[in-house]
Amino acid sequence: MQNSFYREIVNDHNLRPTHKHELKNANLTLRGVNPSCGDDICLSLFVKDGVIGDGAFTGDGCAISQASADMMLDLVIGKSEEEAVSLAEAFFRMIKGEARPDEIEMLEEAGALSDVSHMPARVKCAVLSWHTLKNLIEK
Amino acid sequence: MQNSFYREIVNDHNLRPTHKHELKNANLTLRGVNPSCGDDICLSLFVKDGVIGDGAFTGDGCAISQASADMMLDLVIGKSEEEAVSLAEAFFRMIKGEARPDEIEMLEEAGALSDVSHMPARVKCAVLSWHTLKNLIEK
Amino acid sequence: MNTEQVRNDFPLLAANPHLAYLDNGATTQKPAAVIRAVEDFYEKANANPLRGLYDLSQEATERYEEAREAVRGFINAAAAKEIIFTRNATESLNLLAYSLGEDLREGDEIALTVMEHHSNLIPWQQLAKRKGLRLNWISCGRCGVITEEAVRAAVTDRTKIVAMTQMSNVLGTVNDVKTFAAIAHEKGALFVCDGAQSVPHMPVDVRALGVDFLAFSGHKMLGPMGIGVLYGREELLSKMQPFLFGGEMIEYVTREDATWAELPHKFEAGTVNAADAAGLKAAIECYGRYGFHEIVKREEELGEYAFSVLKSVPHLTILGADEAAAHHGIFSFVLEGVHPHDIAEILNADGVCIRAGHHCAQVLMKTLGVPSTVRASLSFYNTEEEIDRLGESLRTVRRRMGYAE
Amino acid sequence: MNTEQVRNDFPLLAANPHLAYLDNGATTQKPAAVIRAVEDFYEKANANPLRGLYDLSQEATERYEEAREAVRGFINAAAAKEIIFTRNATESLNLLAYSLGEDLREGDEIALTVMEHHSNLIPWQQLAKRKGLRLNWISCGRCGVITEEAVRAAVTDRTKIVAMTQMSNVLGTVNDVKTFAAIAHEKGALFVCDGAQSVPHMPVDVRALGVDFLAFSGHKMLGPMGIGVLYGREELLSKMQPFLFGGEMIEYVTREDATWAELPHKFEAGTVNAADAAGLKAAIECYGRYGFHEIVKREEELGEYAFSVLKSVPHLTILGADEAAAHHGIFSFVLEGVHPHDIAEILNADGVCIRAGHHCAQVLMKTLGVPSTVRASLSFYNTEEEIDRLGESLRTVRRRMGYAE
């Protein structure tokens, strides 16, 4: 299972992330950290009228944390804050192995991380960006 | 072995000790205690010109500690301080299982406690009065 | 409960049919399932838990965390993170004294009973000495009963901690910790419950009792020697300072300072004892398999029997309550004219294992006016026949010590 | 040394021929003799040691004390009472920080190296915070070498304690603790040696080294998980205050105060872990059977081989010394462009167990300028073939992560 885990889709988002850069017009920014593994991301959003107009991240971490952040941004840019939060909830359920197939569908490429549900040590890496997103929107 | 341990000689000294009383003319007195088992004796001697003229003890404790004190006094009263200390050394060696037969002989009735060398938990009880004696003389 | 079958589950008992092991308050024997669980950990899952990213370490971590969950269920804690694994009850109680002690100021008070085991007494006493706190003693009568009045008399508005055993390791009495915890809370104090003797012998539900902390040892409840438990309410544990430092209990460390990991790891410094935790889980499963209800019933039966046998031995006085049910299988007694250590020696020669001494309860001994006692303590795997042998051997003691009779 | 035969002594290794266990710095695998010794204790000698007056408890006590004597011999301490059994090295070091800390005053200094494991760092750091002490950091170069000058620069007339690991758990470097202990003593400071990594892999003689204290863990040297050791010079231990209270560590207890038992019991509160002590004795006997000289030789051989294999992997950088011998079988490395956790994951898929992370040495990580590393750590039971698999797997990592090569 793990052998096939670093699939093209994860590797691609890790090595050639679309959203890994500074965001000049950001109006929301939050740092998220996994002390035990050293994953460290800084998430920035530009939100207007409750809609995520743009987003980006910077930071360091393992392929899973980096790819997860990039796939997340692919998914939530253009969505409303509520939609983003409910996608985050679906993502958390998927990582716990509790998501319905239609929820995983909804997560598009981020669904590639569903195997993490069998890898307890990597759960924190996968959810870091999503937790940061949720905290950022809700506070 | 333990079954035969409470032999008449030990029981006798425990139940009908000769020397368990206050000593009016005592000029040396020391308390000795085994905290872990509660043995507690107070040893008094009357020493003149380096000779133990009289001795007695009071206190509480198991049969071994009480009988040992009584047998010890039987043995050392009338002896010089040096002789008493060397008897104590012989007693300690016996309890460690290291005494020569002639040393055990020298200890007379106290030799009845030689079995204690196989009973590590009771060693402290047997040697309490002897340690107290040695401390009393040497300090 | 089929005692004969049960005894076959315990290798040491099965191999020593002529040994009457009646020192269960000190430590219990171990069923094969527990010994095998420890062995199985080392043979199939041995790795440093929590730290590794490979399957073997995951397996070690899972077994460790499953054990935590088993303990949670056993005492009905609200969450697994309220279960801290320690070495034994003593370490659990010291952890509390050091960590809760951080927030206490000169003049604050700690209430504790005169029947505490040294492990729930000296940590508080030494803390009091270090910090200038006052100790308020909760007394008990000669029967070992602690009354509500006695507790109310000792718990004041300045009392910050009430420390109490749920079951006396000397007299077997069970304290009404539910009521007493409520009194502590009325006064704004925390209630620390020593469950070392109770948890192995009666169902303990931390939420029903309303205690803030509960400490106990694996080895007194069929488990291995290297594992103990501290339960604490999450709200309290999360505010407390860690006690031991190093290993997986950290978040960030710089030269100047450190921040702490989340519960329960904050309180588990160094490499954890996952093998013995797995053994404790197996012990809890044994409780489930035999049935706690059955165990309690059997121990009551045996207790009744032992009480009547002991009462019939001439010159013997049982300390504490004058009814079997109040003893919960723990009987301390004295025999006129014979020192407890001599009794232990003679009983040992007859293959009967009991304890003699102060039972780590010197303050209680003083209250009871005895320097030491003999203690027989039962487990469900004991038999009437063993108790008979205890009685018979005791009847011969005075004669063997040279008394006419 | 016949590695194949040796591996047959280890049930987990024998049952998993396709697993390359290269995380020995975290914990070692256990030989059957150790597992059996623990089992045998529970099946033949299980009772609460030190407290009982019956044969079974005597037997438990003897096994426990024989284990103490075995440890004494292993590190050549002057007397068995200088050996305190703890849960692990972390507890040993915390015991020291709490107990030695009692005598320290504001302005006193503690010197420690930047390469300390958190277990020999945070206890001192937090003590310093509580008491207003100063920490003097002993630095090391990128090769992990601590020079005499660096030590002299950090140890002043106000320094009371020098805390130092004998072997770095990240870089494998061995510190010249004999020289540095002498420097500490010149200045009137005590020298605390963390032997968690060294004691398992090189003969350690506390008297030849002249260290005042030595801490180590059983589980890193073939022993069970629940047992650790603190060695201390008798003269020092006997003056020190106890750390944990309760159980057999007392002499008298009154309501107001308590006095303490003699060494080593003063420092061993609560029911001791005699079963795991017996397991540690069996582990020490394994060292004797294999021969420490043979073990060291084999680990040197394997270390040389691993160093050359790792050096040949493209994009891989070994941290610390650029010669095999300085690593003592511990190799931390990074692979360009790939996070250590991803490497661990991929190696795991290939059946290779290594560690990735900060290795409980965040201060050293900062010094080295890396957030985390991969660490492979060897034991004499490893094979060249396992190291080959490590190398092969590492060569594929970048490709599997999507790099062109």
Ligand SMILES: Cc1ncc(COP(=O)(O)O)c(C=O)c1O
């Ligand atoms: C150098 C060093 N010191 C201390 C420790 C702590 O050992 P333990 O976790 O067994 O307490 C370790 C291992 O984790 C170590 O490598």
Ligand SMILES: Cc1ncc(COP(=O)(O)O)c(C=O)c1O
């Ligand atoms: C009531 C009570 N509390 C605490 C303890 C301490 O338990 P341990 O020695 O396992 O730490 C004991 C047992 O010795 C006990 O009976």
